[in-house]
Amino acid sequence: MVAAPALAVRGLDAAYGRVQVVFGVDLDVTAGSVCALLGTNGAGKSTILRALSGLLRPDRGTVRLFGNDITSAPPESRVGLGMVMVAGGSATFPSLTVEESVRVGAWPFRRDRSRVDQAVDAALARFPSLGKRRRQRSGTLSGGEQQLLALARALVPGPRVLLADELTLGLAPAAAGDVLATIAGLSADGMAVLLIEQSLRRALAVAETAYFLERGEVRFAGAAADLPARSDLLRPVFLAGGEGV
Numbered sequence: 001m002v003a004a005p006a007l008a009v010r011g012l013d014a015a016y017g018r019v020q021v022v023f024g025v026d027l028d029v030t031a032g033s034v035c036a037l038l039g040t041n042g043a044g045k046s047t048i049l050r051a052l053s054g055l056l057r058p059d060r061g062t063v064r065l066f067g068n069d070i071t072s073a074p075p076e077s078r079v080g081l082g083m084v085m086v087a088g089g090s091a092t093f094p095s096l097t098v099e100e101s102v103r104v105g106a107w108p109f110r111r112d113r114s115r116v117d118q119a120v121d122a123a124l125a126r127f128p129s130l131g132k133r134r135r136q137r138s139g140t141l142s143g144g145e146q147q148l149l150a151l152a153r154a155l156v157p158g159p160r161v162l163l164a165d166e167l168t169l170g171l172a173p174a175a176a177g178d179v180l181a182t183i184a185g186l187s188a189d190g191m192a193v194l195l196i197e198q199s200l201r202r203a204l205a206v207a208e209t210a211y212f213l214e215r216g217e218v219r220f221a222g223a224a225a226d227l228p229a230r231s232d233l234l235r236p237v238f239l240a241g242g243e244g245v
Helices: 045-053 075-081 098-109 113-125 143-155 173-188 200-206 224-229 231-239
Strands: 007-016 019-029 033-039 060-065 083-087 161-165 192-196 209-214 217-223
Touching: 007 045, 019 033, 019 045, 019 192, 019 209, 019 217, 033 045, 033 173, 033 200, 045 083, 045 161, 045 192, 075 083, 075 098, 083 143, 098 113, 098 143, 113 143, 143 173, 161 173, 173 192, 173 200, 200 224, 209 224, 217 224, 224 231
Parallel strands: 033 192, 033 209, 083 161, 161 192
Antiparallel strands: 007 019, 007 060, 209 217
């Protein structure tokens, strides 16, 4: 018997005002895997993640988390049900220490001091370089370290599904490799990861499955290893400036 996906999306439409951006998207993400969500700029990738996390109300369709319909659930309840989103870019609080920044992730159960301490210690244990800098200001970390810090904070609530939006954007190759290695490790531990990634090469290094969007519609859904053969989809990407999608 095939296990139900951790995250299942069916017929998702999403819009900003009267401008529809996403059209009838179906996708599945299984536990213990990385699923890459790819496409040209403006294809609707981040809009989908906003709809899945509850930051944007979809116009149509359903979102199910471990079989439970969460389409209309508020963002904070989705965290409690096991889904967290982490975005690339400036994802830290510069004036807070590393430990204080990670503790922000414990907001849903902030009154349980013992649970908070255990969750923060467990998150930092996954990132030894951060654990050694608990008292250092977050704003003094390198770009790659700040992205790892954002991931550490996202792990504090104990998610089973992670939505990752362009975490390697603007990072040096070595730092991007560290971030993706962490993503791969999380999936190996059983987490379901939906990853938006600019670089096709980087995405294929960690993803088992992939969806390719064009103008808000899914044009490819299947094994990530099969995507490079779709020159009809990828050619506009390369013409636009390299390997980034």
